[in-house]
Amino acid sequence: MHLSRSDLEKYIDRMPSNGGLEAIKEHLDSCELCSKLYNNLVEWKRQLQITEKEKMPARAAALADKLFATAMRGILIRLSSISAKSGTPPDLLAADGDRPSDLPLQDVSTFISESPEIVLRVIRAGGGEPDKIQLITEDRALSSNVLVQAPELDCEFLTDLEGCAELSAPGVNTYDAVKWQIKLPDAVFSLEPLDYDPDKTESVLETVLESDQHDRIKVRMEQKAEGKLLQIEILELNGSEDFGDVNVVITHGGELAKNTGTPNQAITFTLPDKNAGIGIRLFQK
Numbered sequence: 001m002h003l004s005r006s007d008l009e010k011y012i013d014r015m016p017s018n019g020g021l022e023a024i025k026e027h028l029d030s031c032e033l034c035s036k037l038y039n040n041l042v043e044w045k046r047q048l049q050i051t052e053k054e055k056m057p058a059r060a061a062a063l064a065d066k067l068f069a070t071a072m073r074g075i076l077i078r079l080s081s082i083s084a085k086s087g088t089p090p091d092l093l094a095a096d097g098d099r100p101s102d103l104p105l106q107d108v109s110t111f112i113s114e115s116p117e118i119v120l121r122v123i124r125a126g127g128g129e130p131d132k133i134q135l136i137t138e139d140r141a142l143s144s145n146v147l148v149q150a151p152e153l154d155c156e157f158l159t160d161l162e163g164c165a166e167l168s169a170p171g172v173n174t175y176d177a178v179k180w181q182i183k184l185p186d187a188v189f190s191l192e193p194l195d196y197d198p199d200k201t202e203s204v205l206e207t208v209l210e211s212d213q214h215d216r217i218k219v220r221m222e223q224k225a226e227g228k229l230l231q232i233e234i235l236e237l238n239g240s241e242d243f244g245d246v247n248v249v250i251t252h253g254g255e256l257a258k259n260t261g262t263p264n265q266a267i268t269f270t271l272p273d274k275n276a277g278i279g280i281r282l283f284q285k
Contacts, residue, residue: 002031011028011038073185074183074186074284075184081109108123117138118137119136130167131167131175133164135164143163145249147183149181151179183283186284190277190280191277191279204221206219214238214239218232218235228272230271231266232266232269233264233265234248234261237282237284244262245284246262246285248282250271251278
């Protein structure tokens with residue numbers, strides 16, 4: 001009897017089979033045919049791993065990003081509770097950094113979405129530390145600079161680049177029963193740093209940005225010695241000029257700013273960093 005492909009794959013992955021790993025090794029040492037099949041399978045798996053690690057061509061990657069952005073545009077991801085632990089610290093992740101060992105935790109709750117896979121941790125800490133939320137997912141587009149909403153509390157929180165946000169919900173003793181949801185942006189734009197001439201006291205940039213999903217915004221940026229004054233006017237969302245109120249989120253040099261806009265109304269932001277790029281995210285209410 002020769003070894004099956006299943007036995008060979010289990011031996012490569014060092015997974016116990018019905019005959020045991022030692023029995024498979026003994027057979028390979030004595031059977032030229034199975035040994036050759038084993039070596040071919042090892043090489044095939046090695047080439048498969050190399051292929052999987054190769055970078056996707058730029059054009060294909062851009063198309064994949066476009067399809068993803070279209071599919072995820074403005075969707076609500078609702079989360080379900082899976083656990084609530086009182087008085088016990090959470091399992092720390094690399095993103096948590098160093099946490100003081102004497103920091104008392106009053107409550108830790110965990111919520112999940114299975115499709116797409118996202119974990120939301122709600123942490124209540126003592127010692128004067130603020131409550132916070134943390135989104136954990138392999139795709140940062142689902143956790144960075146998104147809105148985490150608790151409709152029944154009439155609250156929403158904007159996450160930072162690490163998927164974290166401080167909670168501010170006065171009078172809430174526990175978050176276990178809160179129904180959380182994540183709101184992804186309806187449109188995303190970016191601006192490169194504005195060229196700065198130190199010999200001029202100010203410069204002005206006016207432009208209209210348009211996305212692949214037929215979103216249009218008018219941007220006016222005035223750069224002065226003390227920083228930038230940014231004005232944004234939303235012209236269209238998804239090809240429509242009738243879109244109601246919109247949360248406008250600006251990311252700038254690691255800082256976040258949020259304001260609410262309506263059609264054809266200019267929203268103003270003051271940005272202190274003259275040299276940082278600007279990200280613009282629109283969340284339709």
